[in-house]
Amino acid sequence: MSSTFAVFMGLLGLAVGSFLNVAVSRVPAGRSVLRPRSACPGCATPIAARDNIPVVSWLLLGRRCRACRIPIPARYPIVEALTGLLFAAEALRFGWSETLPAALVFTAGLLALAACDAELFLLPLRLVYPTLGLTAACLLTAAGATGQWHRLGVTAACAVGAFALFFALHWVRPAWLGFGDVRLAGLLGTGLGWLGPWHLVFAVVAGSFAGLLVGLALMAAGRMTRQTRLPFGVILAGGAIAALLVGAPVVRWYDSLSDPYANTIGTSLTTGGHRP
Template sequence: MSSMFVVIIGLLGLAVGSFLNVAVSRVPAGRSVVRPGSACPGCSTPIAARDNIPVVSWLLLARRCRACRVPIPARYPLLEALTGLLFAAEALRFGPSAVLPAALVFTAGLLALAACDAELFLLPLRLVYPTLGLTAACLLAAAAATGQWYRLGVTAACAVGAFAVFFALHWVRPAWLGFGDVRLAGLLGTGLGWFGPWYLVLAVVGGSFVGLLMGLGLMAAGRMTRDTRIPFGVFLAVGAIAAILVGAPVVHWYESLSDPYANATGVPFTTVGHRP
């Protein structure tokens, strides 16, 4: 794999990040992401092409609209840069493989949902369902290209299982989880099931642990209480993306603990989602 491929995918991520900013700003309000074109929310002046370059334009404009000088939120360059970096990291992780498009679509959708949850405590259906559908379509194409149809069965089982577990938690104690998190769990099962169920477990446990640590830290600092709402979707998204990028060593290590053959050779005898 050439470094040029990684750079190209990273640049694609910057462009996708710019689109995600539009989606985050418009979808929760029920507006179209296509029309009208991008404009300053302060003065409604259309944004020229020269002022719409991801990250660079924000820096050159000194973080303000060219026309009215209203500050441009830092979320715009941060989401663009993060999308570009994660796309490049996944290009390194998977190379030009059949599963890369699914990973990129899944990651982009999670970033948009996390941004909405962080700002509005909302996981819009108009983002969840398109991400779910596009991810599933890309995985179907990956299965057709590689002949690994068994992975689709694991994916479906993970999606249904994650949805069912989160639905049960929501039903028992609605204060613990909003129903948006239940739908998000189904999306996580779809995006991670291709790699194996332990990736899904790692994402949920890891994301929950990060959320717990942050919550305890904010409580210790006096910046939140037990009744303060937490955008749990943000931490689930963090856990899922981390599982995709760095979960393989953890999953392989865990599988080796329960596999006598792996304990002797260092290689798991069977690995769900990684058959020889």
């Protein structure tokens, strides 16, 4: 059942990824994501349904427009495939739970924002705020369905705390962080606070460490210098998605290091033993 559900969510993710590509192409330019229908940017020929199948159409067309043969950017199949894979992975991670809708909305929004930041060094408000609002609405629904209102309080605290911290960093050294990254931090606090504050910490640390490694590798290869600008939104989004998928075991491992009895609590509860 879980594998069937994951496949279904993966197919849904492919379709969502196709919509995300539309958003990435149009939102930074201030255009509607609903109208007009998708068309080739080179020759303005409307894209037929047979040429709009996620990933598959790009491959069958030889990566070029059917009408004018201009290249279709690789970003299109990459976003579609990533969305499908992440939706499937999160279906396996969370199952059919109250948390899953928020995780999917959060992930989709992060992918669109990361794509915009990678291409334009821009985190559009018209993507940040709808993602924030929809994620918060899903979490509010989850809290109402489960009665876990305290988790909603933690979520709000994480959102405010992350925004305040990044705002302070931006105020001290604007060259370090753009204000778009400050807004993104608030979104990260909302999406990860429901799982716990340490998931947010993991996202920032893991994302920053990965960005450092990538930067060092690019400098070693001569493809960037210390003055080269990196899209920090991509780094934060990657760390947040990693926190969603693998944050829980990492947090449990950290707890076991700080609390030598953490690994025995479950055994004690089931056997009737008592912790000293």
